[in-house]
Amino acid sequence: MNKTTFLYEGKAKKLYDTADPNMVIVVYKDDATAFNAQKKGTIIDKGIYNNKITEIIYKKLASEGIPTHFVQRLNDREQVCKKVQIIPLEIIIRNFIAGSLAKTLKIEEGKEIDTPILELCYKKDELGDPMINGTHVIALKLATAEDLKTIYDLAHKINTILQKFFIDRDIILVDLKMEFGKLPNGEIILADEISPDTCRLWDKTTKHKLDKDRFRRDLGDIESAYQEVYKRLQ
Numbered sequence: 001m002n003k004t005t006f007l008y009e010g011k012a013k014k015l016y017d018t019a020d021p022n023m024v025i026v027v028y029k030d031d032a033t034a035f036n037a038q039k040k041g042t043i044i045d046k047g048i049y050n051n052k053i054t055e056i057i058y059k060k061l062a063s064e065g066i067p068t069h070f071v072q073r074l075n076d077r078e079q080v081c082k083k084v085q086i087i088p089l090e091i092i093i094r095n096f097i098a099g100s101l102a103k104t105l106k107i108e109e110g111k112e113i114d115t116p117i118l119e120l121c122y123k124k125d126e127l128g129d130p131m132i133n134g135t136h137v138i139a140l141k142l143a144t145a146e147d148l149k150t151i152y153d154l155a156h157k158i159n160t161i162l163q164k165f166f167i168d169r170d171i172i173l174v175d176l177k178m179e180f181g182k183l184p185n186g187e188i189i190l191a192d193e194i195s196p197d198t199c200r201l202w203d204k205t206t207k208h209k210l211d212k213d214r215f216r217r218d219l220g221d222i223e224s225a226y227q228e229v230y231k232r233l234q
């Protein structure tokens, strides 16, 4: 399958149409951003690792019955995905306190919580992706109540599957961000990448950070963190 027309360039990926109106090609870039693109950089070969890591994770999720947009990886940086209408929400699930939640609530990073926290953010760069709740989503018609129920259910299932998948590889899934899209028939499926850009991943024993926080916080050894995640998932 080949790229036809260029559709869209995001912060970490580019999107192209294909000859099949139901399929797009996603191209993973090495560009890295943080804090709503106020911080910009390059992580060498990140696009290759995130493409391959996303493939492994999406195949695992599909094998567990999760509907997803992933079709096949084409090469180092490209994958074919089903074309969806993205629901403009970022769904975050947290298994440990970290990142913005640690900062907002002034709770020490790393505290385990025994029931996952689910947060919704409105995907709108010019507003800095503000946190909203389910009643905003319904009132603003970003999704219906029924869609939201499907999204919550899928998000919790995905988190449970991936927590186990990662811990079997000595990685703690601290939190993750998901996006969902709608197929023309109305079905809601998981879309976008799941990678060290969109999850917090800590080594089980040392708690060493193996994700984009190394870039966000200038911790160094960024490339080797992405490589290590890929190595453990293979």
Ligand code: TMP
Pocket (backbone or CB within 6 Å): 092, 098, 099, 100, 101, 129, 175, 176, 177, 197, 198, 199, 200
């Ligand atoms: P946060 O603690 O900064 O709110 O991030 C929660 C999770 O969401 C973390 O795994 C990183 C991920 N995330 C994204 O994928 N994109 C974003 O724009 C942000 C802010 C976070």
Ligand code: ASP
Pocket (backbone or CB within 6 Å): 011, 032, 033, 034, 035, 036, 037, 038, 197, 212, 216
């Ligand atoms: N991807 C986000 C941005 O640059 C932020 C992040 O991942 O921390 O806006």
